[in-house]
Amino acid sequence: MSAELIDGKAFAEGLREKVGALAATFAAKAGRKAGLAVVLVGEDPASQVYVRSKGKQTVACGMASFEHKLPATASEADLLGLIEQLNADRSVDGILVQLPLPDHLDEQKVIATIAPDKDVDGFHIINAGRLAVGQEGFVPCTPLGCLMLLKDRLGDLSGLDAVVIGRSNIVGKPMAQLLLQESCTVTVAHSRTKDLPGVVRRADIVVAAVGRPEMVKADWIKLGATVIDVGINRLPPEPGADKGRLVGDVDFAGVRDVAGAITPVPGGVGPMTIAVLLRNTLVAAHRNEGVALAAGAL
Numbered sequence: 329m330s331a332e333l334i335d336g337k338a339f340a341e342g343l344r345e346k347v348g349a350l351a352a353t354f355a356a357k358a359g360r361k362a363g364l365a366v367v368l369v370g371e372d373p374a375s376q377v378y379v380r381s382k383g384k385q386t387v388a389c390g391m392a393s394f395e396h397k398l399p400a401t402a403s404e405a406d407l408l409g410l411i412e413q414l415n416a417d418r419s420v421d422g423i424l425v426q427l428p429l430p431d432h433l434d435e436q437k438v439i440a441t442i443a444p445d446k447d448v449d450g451f452h453i454i455n456a457g458r459l460a461v462g463q464e465g466f467v468p469c470t471p472l473g474c475l476m477l478l479k480d481r482l483g484d485l486s487g488l489d490a491v492v493i494g495r496s497n498i499v500g501k502p503m504a505q506l507l508l509q510e511s512c513t514v515t516v517a518h519s520r521t522k523d524l525p526g527v528v529r530r531a532d533i534v535v536a537a538v539g540r541p542e543m544v545k546a547d548w549i550k551l552g553a554t555v556i557d558v559g560i561n562r563l564p565p566e567p568g569a570d571k572g573r574l575v576g577d578v579d580f581a582g583v584r585d586v587a588g589a590i591t592p593v594p595g596g597v598g599p600m601t602i603a604v605l606l607r608n609t610l611v612a613a614h615r616n617e618g619v620a621l622a623a624g625a626l
């Protein structure tokens with residue numbers, strides 16, 4: 329058997345088209361475009377690639393993109409000052425501070441400074457709390473994108489056994505909350521989990537968000553399970569090549585023979601993350617301007 333490929337790239341394109349159409353309607357009603365500000369501190373090349381890609385896609389969706397680049401040596405006061413300025417700027421609906429930050433900057437403090445209603449990443453504790461108690465807020469883009477792919481593939485998730493590998497605040501934990509909200513039976517595994525292969529083998533849904541290249545093996549997967557691979561890992565370059573291959577946290581070549589469906593890397597969860605970011609920004613714009621957005625439109 330060979331698993332069905334879950335085409336995150338195509339799904340993300342469809343979502344961006346919907347966002348684009350609704351962004352045009354928003355601009356006509358509000359008299360301005362929805363706006364996303366992205367803040368990048370330092371010169372990490374991978375982060376620069378993501379930020380450029382976000383900016384391009386924001387503009388392609390008919391929204392305004394504001395990029396702010398600070399040197400790696402920027403002080404905490406510089407960064408917090410910029411965030412305060414963006415909080416007060418009426419043309420900015422969403423604020424994203426690209427993580428990770430250089431070591432001398434306190435990530436928690438930076439996130440806490442973002443106005444919760446502009447926190448389109450869903451990282452502020454107010455939004456984490458809203459998600460935990462089931463109130464409307466902003467949900468982190470990567471887990472929300474994973475949930476959209478799962479519901480598209482499986483429909484009702486109620487009663488399914490889901491195993492999330494990883495418990496970070498930005499992926500694993502919010503992913504578990506979302507699956508619980510869908511009435512899955514959720515297990516969160518991490519580096520201290522005993523018998524990880526045995527735990528994963530029970531799962532109808534596996535979400536791998538670990539950061540370990542190709543760690544999840546074929547003999548961990550129940551026949552027919554749906555496997556979502558969040559991992560983005562760059563392997564060391566082959567001799568003669570300047571860049572290594574991009575792989576996920578799942579051994580794709582092996583697991584695809586056992587799983588019912590699987591997301592590839594690249595072309596799976598990554599493109600969904602950016603499409604959901606644009607979606608969250610448009611939702612923020614409607615809320616900030618008091619313009620109604622049809623329930624379930626996005």
Ligand SMILES: NC(=O)C1=CN([C@@H]2O[C@H](COP(=O)(O)OP(=O)(O)OC[C@H]3O[C@@H](n4cnc5c(N)ncnc54)[C@H](OP(=O)(O)O)[C@@H]3O)[C@@H](O)[C@H]2O)C=CC1
Nearest residue numbers: 470494495496499518519537538539558559560597598601
């Ligand atoms: N596609 C996308 O859009 C995105 C992709 N990513 C990718 O997803 C991956 C995870 O990201 P993130 O959540 O930020 O990573 P973190 O490093 O913050 O968290 C990793 C988690 O994996 C757990 N873990 C580490 N090693 C093992 C192991 N051997 N067995 C079981 N669990 C283990 C850790 O456990 P413990 O808590 O015990 O240390 C931790 O909970 C990365 O590859 C990242 O690049 C991230 C964000 C967006």
Ligand SMILES: Nc1nc(=O)c2c([nH]1)NC[C@@H]1CN(c3ccc(C(=O)N[C@@H](CCC(=O)O)C(=O)O)cc3)C=[N+]21
Nearest residue numbers: 378424425426427428449560594595596598599601602
């Ligand atoms: N505040 C903040 N919010 C984030 O959402 C955030 C962040 N910081 N820091 C870094 C991680 C990582 N991340 C990705 C986004 C898109 C792809 C993506 O589109 N990947 C392509 C491949 C891109 C390539 O070729 O390198 C794919 O998987 O097909 C990957 C990873 C968002 N993150």
